[in-house]
Amino acid sequence: MIVVVRRRFVGLNGLKGIALIAIVLYHCDQGTLRGGFLGVDIFFTISGFLIFSSLLNHIDSGKGIGFKEYYLKRLRRIYPALILMVPVTVSLAWFINQDMLVGIKNQIVTAMLGCYNWYAIGSGASYFSQMNPDMFRHLWFMSVLMQFYLLAPLLIYLLRKILVRWVPVAVLAGLAVCSALSMGLQYHPGTDPTRVYFGSDTHAMGLWLGAMLAWLLMIIRRGNGRPEETAIMERACLVWSKIGPAAAFVALLILLWMMQHVEQGPAAFYGGIFAASLLSVVLIAGSIPFGSWMQDLLVFKPFDVVGRYSYGIYLWHWPLWLFTKAMFPQWGARHLGWMLLITLALTACCTAMSWKLVEQPVARGGFIAMIRPLPENGMWDAARCWITIVVVLSTCLMSGYVVDNAPKQTSVERALAENARILKEQQKQQKQQVWQKSHADISRNDAPKPRKPIHTMPDGGQMVAFGDSVMLASSQGLQSVFPGITVDAETSRSMAKALGLVNQAKTQQGGLRQWVLVGLATNSTVTDEQLNDLLNSVGPNHVLVLVNAHAPVSWVPGTNDALQRFADAHANNVVLVDWDTVISAHPGELAGDGIHPGMTNTLYAQAVKDAIANWIKQGH
Numbered sequence: 001m002i003v004v005v006r007r008r009f010v011g012l013n014g015l016k017g018i019a020l021i022a023i024v025l026y027h028c029d030q031g032t033l034r035g036g037f038l039g040v041d042i043f044f045t046i047s048g049f050l051i052f053s054s055l056l057n058h059i060d061s062g063k064g065i066g067f068k069e070y071y072l073k074r075l076r077r078i079y080p081a082l083i084l085m086v087p088v089t090v091s092l093a094w095f096i097n098q099d100m101l102v103g104i105k106n107q108i109v110t111a112m113l114g115c116y117n118w119y120a121i122g123s124g125a126s127y128f129s130q131m132n133p134d135m136f137r138h139l140w141f142m143s144v145l146m147q148f149y150l151l152a153p154l155l156i157y158l159l160r161k162i163l164v165r166w167v168p169v170a171v172l173a174g175l176a177v178c179s180a181l182s183m184g185l186q187y188h189p190g191t192d193p194t195r196v197y198f199g200s201d202t203h204a205m206g207l208w209l210g211a212m213l214a215w216l217l218m219i220i221r222r223g224n225g226r227p228e229e230t231a232i233m234e235r236a237c238l239v240w241s242k243i244g245p246a247a248a249f250v251a252l253l254i255l256l257w258m259m260q261h262v263e264q265g266p267a268a269f270y271g272g273i274f275a276a277s278l279l280s281v282v283l284i285a286g287s288i289p290f291g292s293w294m295q296d297l298l299v300f301k302p303f304d305v306v307g308r309y310s311y312g313i314y315l316w317h318w319p320l321w322l323f324t325k326a327m328f329p330q331w332g333a334r335h336l337g338w339m340l341l342i343t344l345a346l347t348a349c350c351t352a353m354s355w356k357l358v359e360q361p362v363a364r365g366g367f368i369a370m371i372r373p374l375p376e377n378g379m380w381d382a383a384r385c386w387i388t389i390v391v392v393l394s395t396c397l398m399s400g401y402v403v404d405n406a407p408k409q410t411s412v413e414r415a416l417a418e419n420a421r422i423l424k425e426q427q428k429q430q431k432q433q434v435w436q437k438s439h440a441d442i443s444r445n446d447a448p449k450p451r452k453p454i455h456t457m458p459d460g461g462q463m464v465a466f467g468d469s470v471m472l473a474s475s476q477g478l479q480s481v482f483p484g485i486t487v488d489a490e491t492s493r494s495m496a497k498a499l500g501l502v503n504q505a506k507t508q509q510g511g512l513r514q515w516v517l518v519g520l521a522t523n524s525t526v527t528d529e530q531l532n533d534l535l536n537s538v539g540p541n542h543v544l545v546l547v548n549a550h551a552p553v554s555w556v557p558g559t560n561d562a563l564q565r566f567a568d569a570h571a572n573n574v575v576l577v578d579w580d581t582v583i584s585a586h587p588g589e590l591a592g593d594g595i596h597p598g599m600t601n602t603l604y605a606q607a608v609k610d611a612i613a614n615w616i617k618q619g620h
Contacts, residue, residue, distance in 0.1 A: 009053075011287040012046055013307030014298030018252075019043050020310045021303075022259050024317050027138070028340050035262035038255065038276040040141055041206045043310075045280035047145055048210025051152050056218045059160070065153045074149045078142070080358040080370065081315055082112065084388075085350075086136075087395035089319040093135060094402045097326035099593075100135045100319075101406040102413075108403070111139040114146030117198040133593075138318040140198045147200050148207050159215075169215050176208035180274035187269035190525035190555055196269055206277035213281050240285070245294045248286025251279040265555075312351035312359065320346045329588060357388045412473070412591045415599040416491060419475050455543065455616050457609070458515045460484030466501045467519035467547070468493040470579075473596040474604030481605035486513065494524040495531075502537045512542065517608060519547035519579070521563060522595065525555045531566045535573065544570075545608065547577040550584065551595045572620055577611040579604065 019039035026036025058066055086108055093100040103123070110119035117140035159168040183202040187193060196202045220233055255276060262272045287294040298304075306313065321343045328339060361369035361384070370388055373381035409417070460482035465471060471478070472489035479485060488501060498520050505512045516538050520526075531546075538544050546567060548560040560580055567576035582603060583590065589597050597604055 009288045011295045011298035012050070012284070014300060014303040015042060015283065015287065016046060016307030016310045017303035017305070020306055020313060023314070027318055028321050028343060029336055033259050035259040037264060038259055038262065038273065041273055041276045042255065042280045044206030045210040045277050046284065048148070048207035049214050049284055051149065052156065052211040052214035053217070055153055055156050056214060065157060067153055070153055076362050076366065078146065080362040081312055081354050084354050084358050084392060085315045086111070087392065087399040089135060090399040090402050091395045092323060096323050098407055099410040100322060101402060102408065102410050104135065104406050105403045107134055107136045111136045111143070114143050116140055117143040117200060121195050121198050133322065135319050135322060138314065144200050144203065148204065165219055169212055169219070172208050172212035172215060176205040176212065176277070179203070179205040179208060180271070183273065184270050189266050193264060193269060203273070205274050206280060209277050209281050213285060241289055244286035244289060245292045248283045248294045251282040251286070255279050255283070309351050309355060312354045313347055316350040316354070317343060317347045320350065357384060357391070412593055412596050416469055416472050419472050419599060420490065455620055457613060457616065462513055463515040463517060464505060464513040465489070465517035465519070466498060468522050470522055470596055471519040471604070473599055474601060476600055477602035477605040481602055481609055492523060493520055495520040495526045496524070498530065498534050499537055502534065512538070515543050515545060517545040517547070521547065521549035521559050522551050526559045526562050528562065528566065535570060540573065543575060544573060545575040545577060545612065547579050547608070550580040575611055575615045577608050579607055582607040
């Protein structure tokens with residue numbers, strides 16, 4: 001029933017190729033394929049299926065599980081490419097963009113130990129771990145796989161002790177359901193999804209479903225059940241041989257549709273990823289039977305080649321994409337296609353180098369083949385060994401120096417810290433000036449209640465600003481365009497802090513200034529309730545100026561829509577600053593994280609001034 005070529009199921013390389021293309025497009029441009037991350041779940045399902053199939057076949061051959069052979073084979077497959085990729089990319093980062101090297105020691109150690117995903121979860125609360133992507137962030141996927149590889153033979157050993165042969169299938173299906181439920185229960189909309197996406201417990205449903213399919217096929221292959229059970233399985237196999245390819249094709253179409261429309265949000269974490277894993281099971285089950293016409297589609301050469309070298313492509317594409325963005329910051333979204341082509345070309349070269357220098361030799365002759373020629377390859381292999389020794393040794397020495405001298409903070413963090421220090425000093429001076437003025441006027445009568453302001457362009461003395469790190473980065477520009485403005489900005493702030501900041505400003509001497517600028521949309525979703533409470537606190541005799549967000553995170557489009565709707569509904573008291581549109585037209589003004597503008601920029605402040613001027617012209 002199942003056709004195997006060189007110990008590989010026909011068509012699975014093509015499936016891996018399709019999944020990897022989706023992943024690369026998603027990593028490089030989320031706008032092109034918003035649900036491309038679902039390619040990971042196709043990979044997980046295939047990996048779970050292949051690992052369990054290999055182990056179960058090994059047992060059926062009479063050799064037992066073969067723990068030593070199994071683990072050695074996994075080590076030979078995983079580590080040679082890592083041993084080359086890690087020092088080469090770390091060395092290159094030193095010359096291209098040293099911001100990528102912040103925290104690099106922990107990244108290297110955890111990636112090599114196969115626990116990077118838990119390190120990322122532990123440090124995921126850090127603001128800059130989101131805004132300045134780790135160079136090895138994509139290795140969370142390999143860490144989950146490595147942990148699964150470690151557990152797989154142990155689990156098979158335990159499951160084979162169960163006498164009822166269908167129970168292991170139910171156990172593996174149960175593990176998949178538990179993983180999906182855990183993901184849904186731990187996910188909270190509007191918060192950072194790193195915990196549920198990177199977790200080996202919450203994102204393992206594809207692995208367990210693939211393992212379940214492998215166990216199911218083993219039962220069908222053995223066919224040593226009761227006569228009535230065997231008859232039922234034979235009829236089921238006959239029916240599936242007819243409808244399986246069509247079901248697989250429909251599953252593929254649905255997966256491609258999901259990759260276009262399902263974003264990293266509630267739809268994904270409340271069942272979308274689990275659904276993609278189930279569809280992947282159908283896709284595999286309908287593609288691998290002998291005679292399935294789906295194999296003709298999946299052996300399409302480009303898909304097959306990408307799938308065959310998927311590991312190397314996956315390892316190299318992400319750091320090379322970061323390098324390309326760092327080398328051509330002025331290109332931005334306008335030349336995204338060229339940046340992608342450059343990344344793909346570099347990835348192809350590095351993948352080929354990795355395969356020829358280390359992966360293929362180690363697969364054939366063990367780790368010693370990295371430095372000792374294989375006899376059958378002659379002089380070429382001796383040259384290959386020398387090239388490998390020179391490249392690995394030189395880059396390891398260089399990367400050791402880089403790790404010891406890696407910066408503790410990114411350039412954006414350092415600049416923001418300096419801006420925060422300057423702001424703190426200015427706020428202290430402003431408070432002192434307000435105190436002196438209040439004591440000079442202490443003999444005056446109480447001031448009359450302010451009338452509704454006449455809306456003319458305010459000066460800085462009429463404005464107070466509350467913001468996050470984007471405003472902090474732009475604080476010098478705000479003070480240049482609006483001299484005398486009070487700016488209170490910090491990293492990691494969200495709109496949830498706005499109400500408390502406004503209420504606190506009311507209690508200070510001088511009270512709340514007439515124009516209240518709020519830029520707190522970058523770090524989380526913004527709700528109508530938050531905005532209504534904020535406007536009520538600001539009061540009818542003040543003008544609320546809201547700044548929308550520009551950041552490559554999932555909640556920003558929804559947050560910007562909410563701000564636009566709120567501004568339209570309260571046009572007499574609310575001004576919306578469309579920072580997203582303004583900075584999108586000037587991508588070269590952004591720092592390497594694609595979020596923060598340069599520290600001396602006036603774009604942010606000018607966008608605020610232009611939005612207020614347009615609002616006043618409209619008769620408000």
